[in-house]
Amino acid sequence: MQSREDRVRIALQKNGRLVGESVALLKHCGLHISASKDELFCRVRELPIDILFLRDDDIPELISKGKCDLGIIGRNLLAEYCLANASEPEIDVVTPLDFAYCDLAIAVPNGRTYSSSKDLDGLKIATSYPAILNDFLSRNGVEAEIIHLGGAVEIAPRMNIADAICDLVSSGATLAANNMRQVETVLESEALLVRRRSKLGSAQEQTIARLLTRLRGVIRAQNSKYIMLNCSRASIEKITSLLPGSEAPTVVNLNREDMVAIHAVCQEEIFWDTMEQLRAAGGSTILVVPIEKMMD
Ligand code: PRT
Ligand code: ZN
Numbered sequence: 001m002q003s004r005e006d007r008v009r010i011a012l013q014k015n016g017r018l019v020g021e022s023v024a025l026l027k028h029c030g031l032h033i034s035a036s037k038d039e040l041f042c043r044v045r046e047l048p049i050d051i052l053f054l055r056d057d058d059i060p061e062l063i064s065k066g067k068c069d070l071g072i073i074g075r076n077l078l079a080e081y082c083l084a085n086a087s088e089p090e091i092d093v094v095t096p097l098d099f100a101y102c103d104l105a106i107a108v109p110n111g112r113t114y115s116s117s118k119d120l121d122g123l124k125i126a127t128s129y130p131a132i133l134n135d136f137l138s139r140n141g142v143e144a145e146i147i148h149l150g151g152a153v154e155i156a157p158r159m160n161i162a163d164a165i166c167d168l169v170s171s172g173a174t175l176a177a178n179n180m181r182q183v184e185t186v187l188e189s190e191a192l193l194v195r196r197r198s199k200l201g202s203a204q205e206q207t208i209a210r211l212l213t214r215l216r217g218v219i220r221a222q223n224s225k226y227i228m229l230n231c232s233r234a235s236i237e238k239i240t241s242l243l244p245g246s247e248a249p250t251v252v253n254l255n256r257e258d259m260v261a262i263h264a265v266c267q268e269e270i271f272w273d274t275m276e277q278l279r280a281a282g283g284s285t286i287l288v289v290p291i292e293k294m295m296d
Helices: 019-028 056-064 076-082 130-139 175-176 200-220 232-241 274-279
Strands: 009-011 042-043 049-054 070-074 091-096 102-109 124-127 144-147 164-169 181-191 191-196 225-232 250-255 259-266 284-290
Touching: 009 019, 009 056, 009 200, 019 200, 049 056, 056 076, 056 091, 056 191, 070 076, 076 091, 076 130, 076 181, 076 191, 091 200, 102 130, 124 181, 130 144, 130 164, 130 181, 130 250, 164 175, 164 181, 175 181, 191 200, 225 232, 232 259, 232 274, 274 284
Parallel strands: 009 049, 009 070, 124 144, 124 164
Antiparallel strands: 042 049, 070 191, 091 191, 102 164, 102 181, 225 259, 225 284, 250 259
16 A cells, blocks of 8 residues: 555646646546546546645645645746745746646737836736736836736726736737737746655655656647658658658558658648648658657
8 A cells, every 4th residue: 555655646726727638638648537526636546646626826835835746837827926935935847738828918908008118107007916017017117006906807997996907818809808908928828737846755756757758748749740641762852851840751662663651750730731742742642640649
């Protein structure tokens, strides 16, 4: 029987934008996560890992205090936590996870003129990220009043609570719906895997290393495609030069003297125009298939 000390605790958001992709990513790593919506704890069978489902705001503190070992949060939340805590938090980024991309941005009502951050001088700016905003303002020599709101930041100008906002933006639809426009990008964010800084026991570190190898393999695979096509021997060079992000394609003899099949892993998306160029260069029966997992 393993003790808690041998198991790794991963903190995930319980409800919200990070849940779907966080759980899907861990499932692709071979972890069977069966928690129902009401359960806060899930014991994983495949590796010595326990999952805790929490509000994302609580995750940095629990990791920093050593109550959880790993977690998935947005870079925005990590930055706010680190800047708001005077003593250096015991939390490190392990790897970005390639989802939940967004900007923490300053936006102003469409009617307001704006040419540089100096135009923020003397304004009231509403945000849920006061520490990041304060850091941005002081780095840019701007004196503005920060209004700290827990949510619904985008309606602050309409309510006459603030003149501008500093909030997360992904598609920009919320800003547009509230008659505002983005004028500064304060922070570019995406989901991160974070861990407590202090080293764990060797069994736990081994589990983390195994999980990381799998995670990197899944992320790389998601960004890669496997391409197969047939072409004449004469066009091998031309065809391989067109394959995006592939190092050493495999060339296979076909039952016809003059024809070969080329198979390659491409480390980037293959667009229709690349396929059209491959066909124009003599490729035929061009297949592009997704890759599920990868390990070197
Ligand atoms: O309950 P809990 O505290 O766990 O959840 P939460 O409400 O704090 O967080 P949640 O689920 O809304 O977001 C979790 C994380 O997702 C954030 O910390 C970001 O790292 C990331 N993320 C990515 C976003 C967005 N995109 C995003 N667009 N978080 C919030 N938004 C909001 C934004 O605040 C604004 O209201 O979406 C609106 C803008 O979206 P667009 O598409 O209209 O521009
Ligand atoms: Zn939150």
